[in-house]
Amino acid sequence: xxxxxxxxEPLVAVEDVHTYYGKSHILHGVSLHVDSGEVVGLLxxxxxxxxxxxxxxxxxxxxxxxxxxxAGKPITSLPAHKLARLGIGYVPEDRRIxxxxxxxxxxxxxxxxxxxxxxxxxxxxxxxxxxxxxLAERRNQAGGTLSGGEQQMLAIARAMMLxxxxxxxxxxxxxxxxxxxxxxxxxxxxxxxxxxxxxLVEQNVPLTLEASQRVYIMEKGAVRHHCxxxxxxxxxxxxxxxLGV
Amino acid sequence: xxxxSATVYWIGFSIILALLIVAPLVLTEFWRxxxxxxxxxxxxxxxxxxxxxxxxxxxxxxSAFFGLGMYGAAAALLMVRPPNLWLxxxxxxxxxxxxxxxVAYFSTRLxxxxxxxTTLIFxxxxxVIIFTWTEVTGGENGLTFRRPALEIPGLxxxxxxxxxxxxxxLAVVTASYxxxxxxxxxxxxxxxxxxxxxxxxTRAIGYAVERYKMTAVMLSGLFAxxxxxxxxxxxxxxxxDFVYFLxxxxxxxxxxxxxxxxxxxxxxxxxxxxxxxxxxxxxxxxYYLIPVGVIFIAMVIFMPQGLLGFMRRWLNQ
Amino acid sequence: MSTMLGLLQAIPYEALLIQTLNGIVTGxxxxxxxxxxxxxxxxxDVVNFAHGELFMFGAYMGVVVISATGSFxxxxxxxxxxxxxxxxxxxxxxxRPLLGRDPLTTILATFGISLVMQNYALWQFGxxxxxxxxxxxxxxxxxxxxxPWYRVLIAVLSAAIIGGFYLxxxxxxxxxxIRATTQDRVMAEAMGIPVSWVHTAVFGIGAGMAAASGVLxxxxxxxxxxxGLDWVLKAFIVVVVGGMGNLGGSIVASIFISxxxxxxxxxxxxxxxxxxxxxxxILTLLFRPTGLFATPK
Numbered sequence: 001x002x003x004x005x006x007x008x009e010p011l012v013a014v015e016d017v018h019t020y021y022g023k024s025h026i027l028h029g030v031s032l033h034v035d036s037g038e039v040v041g042l043l044x045x046x047x048x049x050x051x052x053x054x055x056x057x058x059x060x061x062x063x064x065x066x067x068x069x070x071a072g073k074p075i076t077s078l079p080a081h082k083l084a085r086l087g088i089g090y091v092p093e094d095r096r097i098x099x100x101x102x103x104x105x106x107x108x109x110x111x112x113x114x115x116x117x118x119x120x121x122x123x124x125x126x127x128x129x130x131x132x133x134x135l136a137e138r139r140n141q142a143g144g145t146l147s148g149g150e151q152q153m154l155a156i157a158r159a160m161m162l163x164x165x166x167x168x169x170x171x172x173x174x175x176x177x178x179x180x181x182x183x184x185x186x187x188x189x190x191x192x193x194x195x196x197x198x199x200l201v202e203q204n205v206p207l208t209l210e211a212s213q214r215v216y217i218m219e220k221g222a223v224r225h226h227c228x229x230x231x232x233x234x235x236x237x238x239x240x241x242x243l244g245v
Numbered sequence: 246x247x248x249x250s251a252t253v254y255w256i257g258f259s260i261i262l263a264l265l266i267v268a269p270l271v272l273t274e275f276w277r278x279x280x281x282x283x284x285x286x287x288x289x290x291x292x293x294x295x296x297x298x299x300x301x302x303x304x305x306x307x308s309a310f311f312g313l314g315m316y317g318a319a320a321a322l323l324m325v326r327p328p329n330l331w332l333x334x335x336x337x338x339x340x341x342x343x344x345x346x347x348v349a350y351f352s353t354r355l356x357x358x359x360x361x362x363t364t365l366i367f368x369x370x371x372x373v374i375i376f377t378w379t380e381v382t383g384g385e386n387g388l389t390f391r392r393p394a395l396e397i398p399g400l401x402x403x404x405x406x407x408x409x410x411x412x413x414x415l416a417v418v419t420a421s422y423x424x425x426x427x428x429x430x431x432x433x434x435x436x437x438x439x440x441x442x443x444x445x446x447t448r449a450i451g452y453a454v455e456r457y458k459m460t461a462v463m464l465s466g467l468f469a470x471x472x473x474x475x476x477x478x479x480x481x482x483x484x485x486d487f488v489y490f491l492x493x494x495x496x497x498x499x500x501x502x503x504x505x506x507x508x509x510x511x512x513x514x515x516x517x518x519x520x521x522x523x524x525x526x527x528x529x530x531x532y533y534l535i536p537v538g539v540i541f542i543a544m545v546i547f548m549p550q551g552l553l554g555f556m557r558r559w560l561n562q
Numbered sequence: 563m564s565t566m567l568g569l570l571q572a573i574p575y576e577a578l579l580i581q582t583l584n585g586i587v588t589g590x591x592x593x594x595x596x597x598x599x600x601x602x603x604x605x606x607d608v609v610n611f612a613h614g615e616l617f618m619f620g621a622y623m624g625v626v627v628i629s630a631t632g633s634f635x636x637x638x639x640x641x642x643x644x645x646x647x648x649x650x651x652x653x654x655x656x657x658r659p660l661l662g663r664d665p666l667t668t669i670l671a672t673f674g675i676s677l678v679m680q681n682y683a684l685w686q687f688g689x690x691x692x693x694x695x696x697x698x699x700x701x702x703x704x705x706x707x708x709x710p711w712y713r714v715l716i717a718v719l720s721a722a723i724i725g726g727f728y729l730x731x732x733x734x735x736x737x738x739x740i741r742a743t744t745q746d747r748v749m750a751e752a753m754g755i756p757v758s759w760v761h762t763a764v765f766g767i768g769a770g771m772a773a774a775s776g777v778l779x780x781x782x783x784x785x786x787x788x789x790g791l792d793w794v795l796k797a798f799i800v801v802v803v804g805g806m807g808n809l810g811g812s813i814v815a816s817i818f819i820s821x822x823x824x825x826x827x828x829x830x831x832x833x834x835x836x837x838x839x840x841x842x843x844i845l846t847l848l849f850r851p852t853g854l855f856a857t858p859k
Contacts, residue, residue, distance in 0.1 A: 058752055084754030096749040098742045109742045109753045112735040162754060303666050351847055358609050358665050359806075362798050363847065369795055370840045377833045494673050532685045538678035545671045546659045 009072040011036045011166055011197050012057060012088075017066030019049075019056050026052045028221040029066065034166060037195040039188065041208035041229060043243060044218035050201040051093055053218070054168040057199070058090045059083045071165075085113070089159030089167040093174065093201075095151045097158075099144030103135050106143050106154055110161030128157040131187060149180035156187060166197040173204050185211060205243060206234055217242045262419060269411040278479075281411045283519055284418045285475045287512030290499035291425060292468035297500045299429055300461045301441030303357075306348060306364030307496045309371045310466040312488030313340040314473020316375065319388045319483040328393040334474050341470020342463065344371065349462035353455055365490055372488040387484030405478075414475050421468055422512075428464070437461055498541055576705040577828050583704070585824030587713045589817035590720035594775040596797040596804070596812040597724060598768025604807025605744045606761045607665040608657055611672035613772055613797060614790025615679035620645045620773025621785040622683060625692045634697035638777045642770045649769020653762045661758070676790075683787035691784025694777065716778050723774060724813065727767070731809075740764055744807070799839050803846045805853020815854065818842075 010033035019027040027049045034040045042050050055061045057068055059080040068076045070086055084090070098106050107128065111121050129136035132153040138146060143154060152172055159167050169188070173181045181204070188211045191198060202208040208215060209229050217225040219242055232239060265284075269277045289311055296302045317340030318333040325332055352363040375382045382388065395409055396402030403409070428434050436457050439447045448454045477483050486492075499515045518537075525533035599613045623641035628634060656671050700711040731737035743750040743760045751757045776785075783789065800819055804811030819839045826835040846854045 060748060060752065079756075079758075080748075080751040081754050081756045084752055090752040092749065092752070096746055098745045098749070100745055101738065101741060105738050105741070108735070108738050109750065109755060112738065113754060158753065303669065305669075351844060354851060355847065358669060359802070359851075361666065361669055362609065362802060363843075366795065366799060366802075366840065366843060370837065373833060373836050373840075377831065494677070497670065497673070532681045534677045534681040535685070538674045538676075538681070541677070542656055542671050542674035545667055545674065546656060 008035065010034060010069075011038075011071060012199070013067075013069040014053065014057060015067045015069070017053075017056055017063045017068065019052055019061055019063045021052075021061070026221055027056065027063065030056075030218070030221070030223055031066075032216050032223055032226070034197050034199050036165065037192070037197055038214070039192050039198045039200060039212045041212035041215035042199060042201045042218065043205060043208060043215055045243060046203075048218045049221040050218055051170055052221075054090070054092075054170050054199065054201060057083075058088060058168060060090075084110075084162055087162065087165035089162050089164030091152075091155045091159050091167060091169045091172060093170040095148075095155040097143035097146070097151045097154055099142065101143055102140050103143060103146070103154055104139045106158050107135075107161050110158055124161055124163065128160055131190060132157055149176050149183075152176060152180070152184065153187075156184075160191075164196060166199065167191065168199050168201075170201045171203060172200075173202065173207065181207070205239060209234070262415075265415055266412065269408045274407060277407050277411060279519065279523070281407075281414050281479060282476075283512075283516040284411075284414050285472050285479065286495075286499065286515040286519065288418045288421055288475065289469055289472040289496055290515045291422065291512060292465045292472060293496045294500055295425065295429070295437075295461055295465040295468070297497065299434060299441060300437045300458065301444075302353075302458065302461070303361045303497065304364045304462075304465070305361050305490060305493045305497065306352075306366075306368035307465075307469050308488050308490055308492035309344055309348065309364075309368035310341045310469035311473040311476070311492060311496075312368075312371065312375065312483075312485070313344045314338070314470030315477040315483035315487055316340060316382065316388070316473075317470065318474040318477040319390055322390040322393060322477075323388065328391060330393040330396060330478075331398075333393060333478065334471070337470050337474035337477070338467060341466050341473065345463045345466025345470070348466065349459040353458040353462060365493065368488065368490050368493055372485060372490070375488055376485045382485070383483075385485060387482055387486075389482045392478060392481050410479060414479070417471065417475060418512075421471060425468065433457070433460070498537075574828060578825065580704060580707055580709070581824040581828055582821065583709065583713070585821035586817060587717045588824065589820030590717040590724075591775045591779050592793070592796055592800060592820055593724060593813045593816035594720045594778075595772050595793055596800040596816050597727065597809055598771040599794075599797050600801045600804065600807055600809055600812040601740075601744075602765055602768045603801065604809070605740065605764050606657070606661065608660075608668040608765075609665060609672065610765075610768070611669055611794065612652070612675040612679060613672075613768070614792075614794025615676045615683075616645055616649055616769045616772040616790070617776040617779075617793055618683060618785075618787060618790035619648065619679060620776030621694065621780045621789065622687055622692070622776075623773065624694050624777035624780050625687075625785055628694060634695070634777075637694075638774060641777045642774045645773030645776075646766040646770030650762050650766035652769075653765035657765065658758060658761070661761070676794075680787050680790070687787065689786070691786040694780030694785060696781040712781065716782075719778060720775065723771065727771070728809075736760075736763070796836075796839065799843045803843055803854050808853060811853055 013033040015031050016029045017027050017031070018025070018029055030049065030053055032040070032042070032053075042053065044050050052061065056063050059075065059078055059082075062077060066076075067074055070083070070088070075083055075086070080090075098109065101109070107125065111124060134150055135154060135157055138150065143151065146154060156167070156169075156172065172184050176184065185207055188198060188200070192211075200208060200212060209232055212229040215227065215229050215232060216223050217238065224242060225238060265280075268280055272280060289307065292310070293304055293307045296304045314337040317337035320340070321333040321336035322328040348364060348367045352360050352367065355363055376384060378384070392405055394402045394404050395413060405413070429437070436447065436452055439452075440454055440457060444454060473487070476487070495518070499518055521537060521540075522533050525536050595613065595617055599610055602608050602610050602613075620641045623644050624634075624637040627637035627640045631637070652675060656675060657668060660667050660671060696710065696712045698712065701708040702711060703709070731740060739750070739755045739760050740763075742753065743755060743757050747757055750760075776789075796819070800812050800815045803819065804813070804815035819842055822838045822842065823832075823835045826838045842854075
């Protein structure tokens, strides 16, 4: 975040990662990095390996080759729950709310951990509820009864309970009404102001370009293009090439 | 199968068969009995391989089929005078087929563990019925009877000696093996295997999966019943212990240890298991199941390729 | 009218009442066993064939501790803890490597465990049944019967253990971890929950509950190496009837089936009364394969 040019270690670095599902080779040497406090967009068509990249970082699938570093330390073979404790928050594509748990209990899955004081828990909860007042209203309702947008908010709030240094956001606006989309957009900005880094996978290109500082474009399991978000425009031929239908 | 490997197969088959035919002439009484018993348990193991190995349904209820085969044979031998070998087989098969139909009807609606648990519970139902219905089944003591003569009506009739009994069992088991082998290689057997590999897809192609599964359970039950008849003939009794689910568990063990989906594997391992039991029971007396259990657990964990045809699946990819 | 009266008079009300009490007592014991079984299935897809042996081990631990210390209550606590640890150790050594494989492999592995445990018990303790003395011997008069207070206590204690466990699941941090893991193993892991330890803990808790019911039930029957078999079978029926993995359903089904069996044994022998629960099972499979008490999704 400091303006001087001393090279800082990236918060998350993915180096030449190859990931398989069973026999199918999904990631063919993906490399990317996210610095502290930075919002980075990850664009690409369906099925090019964006979600798998996030899962690989989160330790939900383990790569056959390549490395994942967190603040300079290798985390490639660590189990996901250790990564969550290190400060990686994960908001998956299908949100994966604990449907039978109440909103409050969903939040407590991330909140109840070692070294948390009651005061700190309360603080985190109040912050989340101030961002998402609707969750406060519904705190005793089962997660499965929330609307799609509310579930998305809960998924983000739940990840925030981990006090993450980075949040992996997978298609947060998918299937949401425009009003909800702009709310998600705002929350990305809020998290950014608080210094939380975000790796954002999105189909919504304008939103991604607006919200991110840098973007990566993926195709066929590898990163094909990498540039500052401001260097790309909606009508850019690159966008047409990699994302156009 | 290529022509060459078919030749090799049949040569191997003939050699083993010849050895099994000659064996009783050179073995002592104890080992002769032992060998016959291996064949009987091998048939039981083979019958359950149709379900476990070929269709991918783990049955924990084969003791019911086996036991009903025993009691069916007992019924024929006790009620019909003079006792007749072929009637014993017929009654045994009818008994096990009836039970198999019942079990098949209910349990094939269920998959995986639900199927396993249901077959287990069904076998226990029959156990309880047999155990408590003392007037008919002899309850805990079971039924004892005399062995019928080996006869072919109109041709000859001689009492069984332990050699002829062995040859008779060998003939039945060999015939069963050949029939089952033919069945598993037939189009019907292919459908069973495709159910194992992907039930939904098999259904989508248009096969009536339930009907195939029911037939598989019936077939499996019938051969298990046949094994029960042979066991009854060899030992001249029927007892509720053989309906108890431990027998089903041992059957599953034969299969898992033997490499599922091979038909021969289960026979070999039935032999291996009985030998192991014999050996362990000399060191550990009646606690031989402790080492057997430990070995079994280790195989489940470390040799999953022996399980459920996973190996085959890998090879196919 | 008179035939109606005759029928009404023919109902053995006193026997019914006594059997209701008996049914509730065995139902609570069964619920204690089945809730561990269903929880273990729900969270890790493990069908624990060895559950009855954990129950049996609990009873034997009870015998051992009582003969050493003379205290039933100490035996109850120690047996529960020891078997919970044994269960956790079994989970780590044999079930953890199977995670993610076909659930059928877990049946096979736990079947192996049950063989080993049963024969180990036979080897250690011999074939002669042992006895756990009742912690107290008070009775009250129920019609023509002297009904032991201890039986009532069993039901109350089982209910208390189940209730305590329910509260733990509902409000405790680890309870929330367990429920979250049951619903979505992967997401729970991503929220920082150490899922494999949750599995171990749940197996341990289930084993401990089975052990507690073994000690509680010990005074009513002899303790022997094969005592787990009947119970595990019944517990399986209950778990299927209640809906696999559904805790509330198993508890209700335990009491339901035990009551039915108790009533049936007014007319037939207890061994035959078991058939009633088989019939319930068959009907359930026919009409509600997801469980009689399952909440439809």
